[in-house]
Amino acid sequence: MSTPFSECLYCQDNELLHSLMIKICDLEVSKLFLFKEQSYLGRCNVVYKDHGVEFHELSDEQRNAFMNDVAKVAKAIDTAFQPAKINYGAYADTLSHLHMHIVPKHKDGYGFGGVFEMNPQKTTLSEAEYIELIEKIKMGL
Template sequence: MKSRYRDGCFYCEHNQTQVERMVPIIPLDVSTFYLNRDQTHPGRAIVALDWHVDELFELTAPMRQAFIDDVAQAAAILKEYTGASKINYGIYGDTVSHLHFHLVPKLPSDADWMMHS
């Protein structure tokens, strides 16, 4: 596993950029559940690992399972709270490499429900 902290990473530093982008909701077992300030989809949230790794495969199997369990717990909370029909999951990292999931609650009434390219 790589470093547990990376300079310049707002998830590691808990700096002003992080404050501008998200609000902490609750700590989970190995991650933190945040509400994204960008509410393009009401309830849009993030689950970020509590230490720095770039890739999911960098975690040991038990840590990976714990992180996925946290994501599932956050998604269940989000679905109940928002009444969403579906929670969409995204892992990116090309602009912020710290391992995190985007959770996006969706409803059939959303303009982009079932859009096809």
């Protein structure tokens, strides 16, 4: 069952979205957000511009543009944070909006060697620290 547009976290750009993430910028066909929960330093979300779209429903051009946005963000995160591995997650069981989690992981860091936790609620930062992370990511874009 798909989430109605009127209830979509990303489309409504509401208080809940802003309590979870900080918008970094617009990309070619997506928006880039930094998660406020930073157990995985630099964890971001690339959110497709249109609501209710499944990955397989995109045209070749749309899919390539979305994946180009994802790759561009991953490269910026790799440059900024030099993780041992970047995990990618495209979940949307309860939210019908195409998005891709970009999760940098470090060998001695939180959750390395396993599936990343969606929202572990272990690490939040100061406003200045969020700004610093965002600037590091933007430099790589």
